[in-house]
Amino acid sequence: MTEKIAKPFLKWAGGKTQLITEIERAFPDSIYNNEFTFIEPFVGSGAILFWMLNNFPKMEKAVINDINADLVNVYKTIAFKPKELLSILEVLQNEFHSLEQKPEEKKEYYYEKRELYNTRNDELSVQAALFIFLNRTCFNGLYRVNKNNGYNVPMGSYNKPMICDFDNIFAVSEALQKVEILCGDFEKTLEFASNNSLFYFDPPYKPLSDTSSFNSYAKDDFNDLEQIRLRDFCKTLDSKGHKWILSNSDVKGKNPNDNFFDDLYSDFTIQRVKAKRSINANPEKRGELNELLIDNFSSKIYIPTQEGNRKMFTNFEKPFWTLVEKFPVELINFDSSRLSFRNPISSSEVDRIVENFDFDFWIPITIDKENFLIDGQHRLEAAKRMNLKYIDVVIQDTELLTEPKSKKRKKVLL
Numbered sequence: 001m002t003e004k005i006a007k008p009f010l011k012w013a014g015g016k017t018q019l020i021t022e023i024e025r026a027f028p029d030s031i032y033n034n035e036f037t038f039i040e041p042f043v044g045s046g047a048i049l050f051w052m053l054n055n056f057p058k059m060e061k062a063v064i065n066d067i068n069a070d071l072v073n074v075y076k077t078i079a080f081k082p083k084e085l086l087s088i089l090e091v092l093q094n095e096f097h098s099l100e101q102k103p104e105e106k107k108e109y110y111y112e113k114r115e116l117y118n119t120r121n122d123e124l125s126v127q128a129a130l131f132i133f134l135n136r137t138c139f140n141g142l143y144r145v146n147k148n149n150g151y152n153v154p155m156g157s158y159n160k161p162m163i164c165d166f167d168n169i170f171a172v173s174e175a176l177q178k179v180e181i182l183c184g185d186f187e188k189t190l191e192f193a194s195n196n197s198l199f200y201f202d203p204p205y206k207p208l209s210d211t212s213s214f215n216s217y218a219k220d221d222f223n224d225l226e227q228i229r230l231r232d233f234c235k236t237l238d239s240k241g242h243k244w245i246l247s248n249s250d251v252k253g254k255n256p257n258d259n260f261f262d263d264l265y266s267d268f269t270i271q272r273v274k275a276k277r278s279i280n281a282n283p284e285k286r287g288e289l290n291e292l293l294i295d296n297f298s299s300k301i302y303i304p305t306q307e308g309n310r311k312m313f314t315n316f317e318k319p320f321w322t323l324v325e326k327f328p329v330e331l332i333n334f335d336s337s338r339l340s341f342r343n344p345i346s347s348s349e350v351d352r353i354v355e356n357f358d359f360d361f362w363i364p365i366t367i368d369k370e371n372f373l374i375d376g377q378h379r380l381e382a383a384k385r386m387n388l389k390y391i392d393v394v395i396q397d398t399e400l401l402t403e404p405k406s407k408k409r410k411k412v413l414l
């Protein structure tokens with residue numbers, strides 16, 4: 001058993017160490033009080049993962065994922081073959097350090113290893129060791145590949161960089177024993193969610209300028225359509241009751257009229273926080289920038305119907321009722337004569353819903369085609385009390401509904 005605390009073993013663009021305090025401030029109470037699963041679909045160097053592993057004893061399990069197969073191979077090798085990896089890293093470190101006084105040979109050695117890495121013909125543990133070697137010796141710890149997945153970062157200028165960190169690799173290996181390691185698209189992580197899951201998303205940033213596109217970590221670009229696909233995934237998680245927090249660059253810093261993320265995540269809470277970016281080729285541009293922290297739990301504006309309750313409404317006869325829809329609370333009209341039950345509502349019942357909120361009893365309210373409330377007055381009042389901006393509704397077509405019923409009744413009477 002090693003006593004050392006596991007910390008990120010790579011330098012990585014967008015490392016989140018700087019944002020940890022802000023992220024922690026945004027965390028929900030549920031992860032301090034109950035066991036939970038932590039899921040990081042864009043793990044990169046895992047700055048948040050390691051911090052979570054070290055600081056959250058209630059974390060039962062973690063699930064990490066990245067689309068970069070070479071990176072995921074490093075995690076797996078550390079988890080399952082740390083000794084084999086370290087023995088290769090030790091050789092690489094000794095050889096590289098021995099060339100400290102011979103700059104040309106040192107350079108040659110770096111490019112030779114880079115070429116070897118790009119053949120991807122070696123055993124997985126050798127590939128993992130070469131990945132770490134390149135990360136420690138390249139320019140600014142960048143990971144950048146060309147269209148053919150060829151790693152193309154030039155050598156950095158470090159004297160005797162640490163390549164083989166025995167203590168940390170063993171500590172990381174031990175910490176990874178409760179981590180499920182996946183390789184693929186972020187959407188794949190959904191099936192690993194538990195009842196109490198917290199997702200943290202740190203996707204490739206939307207570039208702040210055309211030239212600052214250091215977001216090509218993998219050969220596939222993460223463009224605006226991908227950012228939209230991610231938002232849709234976040235909405236799916238929200239509708240299933242999973243909690244998530246996401247960071248991204250604040251494009252408003254560059255252009256105050258750019259509402260890309262404000263529009264995309266308008267249903268959720270968006271905070272702007274200061275963060276230092278450490279990877280920038282130009283040291284003058286490593287200044288302070290705003291980052292966005294977006295989450296679906298800190299102040300709720302919408303509580304989606306849980307899957308089980310939603311299903312109950314899929315059996316309602318069409319076209320008399322629509323499927324469950326998310327609807328703005330402020331657009332719901334009220335006329336007591338249109339209610340299905342005209343009894344006055346009890347304020348203690350509204351208190352009960354707000355104070356002892358229970359997802360199991362949170363079902364859609366019913367409105368008519370003119371947005372007048374038909375059923376669910378207590379729930380609507382509770383939604384207003386909780387400052388929700390949206391509520392789930394089913395829209396009932398009252399005309400259609402009465403017509404066939406009356407025909408039926410006539411038949412019975414005849």
Ligand SMILES: C[S@@+](CC[C@H](N)C(=O)[O-])C[C@H]1O[C@@H](n2cnc3c(N)ncnc32)[C@H](O)[C@@H]1O
Binds near residue numbers: 044046066185186
């Ligand atoms: C901003 S980095 C993550 C940085 C990380 N949080 C850290 O602290 O180092 C984004 C990561 O997303 C990965 N990625 C890009 N597209 C992806 C996708 N569609 N699914 C999953 N991972 C993806 C990249 O390989 C990269 O490692």
